[in-house]
Amino acid sequence: MRRRLAALFQDHEIFVRTHGHVRFLRVSALWQKRVALITGLVLLAWAGATIAVLVSQLLNSGERAAVAKQQAAAAASEARIAKYRDNVAETAADLEDRQEQLEEWSKAHFGVAPAVMTPQAGAPAPVAEKAPLKTSARNSGAAINPNLPPEAQVLARLEARQEDFATRLLAAVNDRATKAEGAVAKLGMNPAALVRNAAAGRGGPFIPYRSRNGRASSLGESFAALESALFRMEVLERTLVAIPSGKPANVLMLSSSYGYRSDPFTGAGAMHSGLDYPGPMGSPILAAAPGRVVFVGQKSGYGNVVEVDHGQGILTRYAHLSGFASTVGAQVAAGEQIAKMGSTGRSTGSHLHFEVRLNGVAVNPRRFLEAKADVLEVKDDARQRVGSVAAVRGAR
Ligand SMILES: [Zn+2]
Known part of the structure; x- marks a missing residue:
């Protein structure tokens, strides 16, 4: 190797003739080596710099692509999240509206607010116990899509519980209304006519309000059904309460006098x-x-x-x-x-x-x-409910 290098870089004497003068230029092996080294270093530096630039350019374009990809993904997921969030917010607002309506009805017709409905809470409703078993078979957790995100599942569970509560309440209210209907009919009055007159705004000052127009039906079929059932129950039970079955004096009546x-x-x-x-x-x-x-x-x-x-x-x-x-x-x-x-x-x-x-x-x-004992029993039940509502209203 050394010998090869030595062979490559030998002392040279160059004979130069200019205008008749002859000169000798001497290029030493050492000088040649130095020039070669410097040239090599310069080339190396240039190559290194070029490669560095190239690499950095390659890297940057790779990064840019990655960033662009990330940005696209972020935008897409943001849109997805926004859509989902809107959906969740809408569902939550719906649930809140329905909850408000249930609370309003509970207070107006039973003098109590329904049990707070959390996913952990036990069986809701003070009136729910009277509901037939078939309605409680609507298990609230059963129909929920497991692919939903966790917070959506919570909402879905709440919605199912609310629906379940409304269904049970409807059954209980219909049960009461049917009993009151029977008692009213036994007293010689026409229950259907009473409800019809009340709906038309006739029949005296104790008719309860009907909740804001169209609100219940906007909350779904079960709520619309609940609204009319509550109204029917209210009219018939209040009629029963209004029936003058008490003695007007503690003396005997002349029973043949009418x-x-x-x-x-x-x-x-x-x-x-x-x-x-x-x-x-x-x-x-x-x-x-x-x-x-x-x-x-x-x-x-x-x-x-x-x-x-x-x-x-x-x-x-x-x-x-x-x-x-x-x-x-x-x-x-x-x-x-x-x-x-x-x-x-x-x-x-x-x-x-x-x-x-x-x-x-x-x-x-x-x-x-x-009035017979069975009628008086239904009447007493109605009186207690109406009384508890009046007590709550009075306490406000
Ligand atoms: Zn008289």
Whole structure:
């Protein structure tokens, strides 16, 4: 190697002739070696720099491609996430609306808020126990798509629980409404007509509001069904509560006194539109059902009169009174004293004349006063529910 190098770089003497002068140029082996080395180094440096630039360019383009790819992926996933987030937000808002509606109904019709529905919470609803078993078979976790992201699964579970709750509530409400319907029919009233009149805005001041127009149906079929079931239950149960089945005085009634009979003053046949309760002057006169006193004063023939409106088109009239124990506008409970027995007006002796009017027409009060135990049981149940709602409203 050394010898080869030595052979390559030998001392050279170059003979140069210029304008007749002859000169010798001497190129030493050492000098040649130095030039070769420097040239080599320069070449190497250039090559290195070029390669570095090339590599860096290659790297950059690779990076750029990678970044672009990442950006595209990020944009796509952002769009996906945004869409999903919108969906989740929408579902959550829906759930909240439905929850609000359920709470509103629960408070308005049962005086309680439904159990807070979390995925961990146990069986919901104070009314749910009465629901038939088949509805609770709708297991809330069963139908949920396992491919959904976790937060969407939580929402889906909540939605299923809510739907389950609404279904159970519907069954319980329908159950109550059907019982009330039977009791109302047994009292000689037409349940379908009562509900129809109430829906048309007739039938007295105690008809509960119907929730905001169209809201329930916008919350789904089950909510629309629930709304009309609640309305039906409310009308029929409040009618039952309004039925004057309490004794208006703690004395015996003249059970044959309603209907056509000879007028004690003229002797001619006349319609006697109420029941008479003979008793001692000043005996307490009691409201036959809860309601609002709407008249206190004199009426021709009736003498001193108190009238109580029980809602659902039902009114009771107490006549021939010797004194009043209530004022117009007062809310009275069943059995609360409103007046004193007397003999004012067309009366032949101390007695109470008791009338029940249905939508302004006098009816025989006996069918209400002689309501059977099964009817009274349903009525008592209705009274408790309506009472608990009134208590909640009063507490606000
Ligand atoms: Zn009478």
